[in-house]
Amino acid sequence: MDFLTEGFFQAFHLLISGNAETYSAIWATVKVSSYSIGSSLVIGIPLGFCLGYFDFGGKKPLRTIVDTLMALPTVFIGLLVYAFLSNRGPLGNFGLLFTLPGIAIGQTILSLPIVIGLSATAVEGMDKKLRITIMSMGANRRQLFLSTLWESRHGILAGAIAAYGRVMTEVGISMMVGGNIKWHTRTITTAIALETNKGQFGMGVALGLVLLAIAFGVNVSVSFLRRRG
Amino acid sequence: MDKPICEIHSLKHSYAGKTVLSIEHLTIVPASIVGLIGPNGSGKSSLLRLLGLAERPTKGEIRFNGQPAEPFSDEARFHITLLPQEPFLMKRSVFGNVSYGLKLRGRNKNVDQAVNQALSQVGLPFKDFAHRPWYALSGGEAQRVALAARLVLSPKVLLLDEPTASVDAASAQLIKAAAFRARQQLGTALIVASHDWPWLYEICDETLHLFKGRIFGTGHETMIFGPWRKLESGECGKNLSDNQQLRVSVPSDKDAAAIIDSLTISEDGAATAGGDVILRGTVSRLSLERKTGRIFATVVVGDLPLSVGLTRQQTREQKIFPGKTIFIHYELGQIKWI
Numbered sequence: 001m002d003f004l005t006e007g008f009f010q011a012f013h014l015l016i017s018g019n020a021e022t023y024s025a026i027w028a029t030v031k032v033s034s035y036s037i038g039s040s041l042v043i044g045i046p047l048g049f050c051l052g053y054f055d056f057g058g059k060k061p062l063r064t065i066v067d068t069l070m071a072l073p074t075v076f077i078g079l080l081v082y083a084f085l086s087n088r089g090p091l092g093n094f095g096l097l098f099t100l101p102g103i104a105i106g107q108t109i110l111s112l113p114i115v116i117g118l119s120a121t122a123v124e125g126m127d128k129k130l131r132i133t134i135m136s137m138g139a140n141r142r143q144l145f146l147s148t149l150w151e152s153r154h155g156i157l158a159g160a161i162a163a164y165g166r167v168m169t170e171v172g173i174s175m176m177v178g179g180n181i182k183w184h185t186r187t188i189t190t191a192i193a194l195e196t197n198k199g200q201f202g203m204g205v206a207l208g209l210v211l212l213a214i215a216f217g218v219n220v221s222v223s224f225l226r227r228r229g
Numbered sequence: 230m231d232k233p234i235c236e237i238h239s240l241k242h243s244y245a246g247k248t249v250l251s252i253e254h255l256t257i258v259p260a261s262i263v264g265l266i267g268p269n270g271s272g273k274s275s276l277l278r279l280l281g282l283a284e285r286p287t288k289g290e291i292r293f294n295g296q297p298a299e300p301f302s303d304e305a306r307f308h309i310t311l312l313p314q315e316p317f318l319m320k321r322s323v324f325g326n327v328s329y330g331l332k333l334r335g336r337n338k339n340v341d342q343a344v345n346q347a348l349s350q351v352g353l354p355f356k357d358f359a360h361r362p363w364y365a366l367s368g369g370e371a372q373r374v375a376l377a378a379r380l381v382l383s384p385k386v387l388l389l390d391e392p393t394a395s396v397d398a399a400s401a402q403l404i405k406a407a408a409f410r411a412r413q414q415l416g417t418a419l420i421v422a423s424h425d426w427p428w429l430y431e432i433c434d435e436t437l438h439l440f441k442g443r444i445f446g447t448g449h450e451t452m453i454f455g456p457w458r459k460l461e462s463g464e465c466g467k468n469l470s471d472n473q474q475l476r477v478s479v480p481s482d483k484d485a486a487a488i489i490d491s492l493t494i495s496e497d498g499a500a501t502a503g504g505d506v507i508l509r510g511t512v513s514r515l516s517l518e519r520k521t522g523r524i525f526a527t528v529v530v531g532d533l534p535l536s537v538g539l540t541r542q543q544t545r546e547q548k549i550f551p552g553k554t555i556f557i558h559y560e561l562g563q564i565k566w567i
Contacts, residue, residue: 129317132283136311136388137330137378140301147329151320 007205014206021182026210029187032100032174033167036107040115041160043108048119048159049149063120069113074106074172081106081177098179103187106173111163118162122155123148161222165215231258232295234418235280235309235386240289242275242442250275250442252289257418259385262409264429265422267439268454273422274314276439277388280420281311293386307334308385314394316371318363323348323374326363330382347381348374350410352403369400376404380411387411389421393428405432426536427516427527434520440486440567451492451535453477455484469508469531476506481566488565492537493558494528496547504558510535512553515544524549528557 014022051063083089085097085105096102126148134147149156171189178185180194188211195204233256242250250272257263257280265273278284279291282300291298298305310330318326327344336343345355351373358366358374366374372395379387389408393401409432411417423429429436438446457480460466466476477487498507510530517524524539526549535557539549549555 127317129313129315130319132278132281132311132313133317133319133375135283135300135306136281136309136313138306138310138333138382140303140306140333143333144301147319154320 003201004205006202007209010202011206011209014203015210022207022210024183025186025188025191025207026214028100028185029168029189029211030214032103032107032178032187033164035101035104036111036167037160037164039104039108040111040163044112044115044163045119045149045156048116048156049123049152051116052120052123052152053145053148063117066113066117066120070117072110072113074110074170075176076172077106077109078173078176081109081173085177097177098181098185100178100185103174103178103185106177107167107170110170110173111167114163114166115159118159119152119156122152122159125155126152157222157225161219164218168211168215231260233257233292234259234294236292236295237280238290238292240279240286240291242279242284243287248287248442250279250286252276252442252444255437255444257386257420259418260412260416261434262412262419262421262432264433264436265420265439266424266426266429266436267422271439272442273439274390275442277311277390277420277422280386281309281388282306283311307382309388310379310382310384310386311388312376312379312390312392314391316368316375316395318366318371318374320363322359322363323353323361323366324359326374327378327381330378334382343381344377347377350380350407351377352407353377369396372396373400373403373407376407380407383415384411384417386418386420389419389423391423392421393423393425427514427525430516430518430525432519443567445567446488446490450488450490451537453487453489453533453535455480455482455486457483457485469533471509471531473508473531475508475530475533476561478561478564478566485566488567489535489559489563490565491559491563492535494526494537494539494543494547494549495556495558498556503560505561506559508557510555510557512549512551512555514551515549528555530557 051066081102082097084091085102086092096105130148130151131144134144139147169189171193174187174190175193178187178190180186180190188207192204192207195207235257237252237255240250240252241248265276267273279286282298282302282305285299293305293309296304319329324344327347328340331340331343344359348355348358353370353373376392387408392404392408396404405428408419412419421429437444438450438452440452453475457465457467457477460474460476464476465479466474469475480487493503498509508530510528512526513529513534514527515524522541524541524544526537526539528535528537537557
């Protein structure tokens with residue numbers, strides 16, 4: 001178990017010494033996860049809100065589909081996105097295979113159902129008295145919509161964190177679509193997989209701790225925002 | 230008579246196919262106070278939600294200032310506001326909650342001052358409460374903040390659904406005073422649903438009795454609910470907790486409600502005071518109907534509270550006071566069934 005202790009020290013060393021390879025993987029991870037979470041929030045929150053707020057025919061089956069997609073295996077998404085982005089695929093001309101935007105597309109597909117599903121749950125879980133309260137204050141339809149969205153922000157934020165956690169920690173899409181190319185598409189998780197294969201457990205643990213630190217930073221920031229909100 | 234500010238015409242409202250409200254005609258005049266009395270499930274809250282334009286009636290029409298009004302209608306939404314029974318605050322500070330309605334109206338000037346004034350009306354000091362988050366309030370404080378959020382809007386119609394049902398006595402006092410002041414200072418019409426009958430009798434210009442979604446009287450009638458059963462004597466009625474029997478005429482069904490609007494009292498229960506039925510009870514409360522000057526005595530018979538209207542002279546001559554034992558008389562033939 002010495003490699004765990006070694007990993008702790010190595011993590012500090014890598015971060016403090018500004019190890020270029022480590023920071024390249026961190027930067028790639030932050031960049032690609034920001035792309036994917038940003039796009040899935042922009043697309044997913046309105047869709048999730050509509051799914052939770054409105055009653056319409058086919059809502060239940062749609063909800064079941066979204067809930068099922070929340071458990072999509074990353075390697076399956078990786079396979080599909082690879083197939084679409086490869087030269088033989090319909091999107092092959094865009095040259096997105098083995099690029100960070102390519103990984104981001106796959107991760108967006110991964111996180112979108114989570115954002116939609118948990119946003120819908122957050123909106124559905126709102127107190128029924130909220131609507132009457134907002135309406136009785138004189139809101140028009142648009143104000144009712146926006147105020148309800150704002151009131152469900154904590155639940156939506158929780159969904160966003162869950163989606164971010166899933167995106168940050170996935171390996172399958174990054175490996176298959178990104179190709180784990182050093183200095184280019186190597187993310188923290190693909191680097192950990194590689195280091196483990198090489199028997200470099202210490203380095204793997206170090207990168208794992210960095211990943212954990214990023215997740216911790218995100219959660220602390222979100223908790224701070226929640227307290228302020 | 231003043232032009233009505235709110236009117237209801239041929240209204241029917243249903244939930245899942247079951248009619249919960251059926252009102253042919255109702256008018257509310259500006260600066261009036263209307264009390265809604267009725268048991269749980271009688272339609273009081275549904276009526277308030279419809280008048281508050283939070284729901285659209287299944288059939289019929291609601292008018293505000295003579296114009297048809299419905300949820301989100303621009304003519305009415307800034308002038309009618311509803312305070313629901315359970316306090317509900319949005320996830321923001323007290324200031325955010327109270328100023329919310331002003332923001333919806335696009336008002337940016339003197340917001341601090343308006344919030345300060347509204348909070349002080351409900352007995353909450355601005356400096357102590359304005360920046361408290363929604364979760365750091367007691368039930369009574371939350372209800373008062375919710376009322377302040379309505380008062381700050383200077384509404385023309387304020388609908389209060391059991392405003393004092395879930396708060397402590399001190400909060401109830403402040404809520405009652407603040408609501409009454411809104412009528413006095415702003416000319417707001419108040420429509421109040423409450424089980425606090427003496428309070429309603431005291432402040433209301435008109436009280437309406439709701440039962441099974443219908444308005445059937447002015448609220449002063451004594452209403453006794455079933456179930457009814459055959460007594461040993463062969464008549465219908467119910468046994469009271471003090472071994473007296475409350476006898477009634479034959480009900481339309483066993484769960485029908487009996488309305489008795491001609492109760493009289495006597496000090497000795499003498500048959501000469503009239504009535505087929507004489508019951509012994511204790512005066513538990515006296516209240517004044519402000520508009521007519523009549524006094525209403527709540528007389529507890531067994532465990533049943535009955536309301537009896539008295540003149541001032543009667544009250545004085547018969548020395549009616551809480552705690553006094555008196556007799557209630559009524560005629561079986563005068564019972565109405567709904």
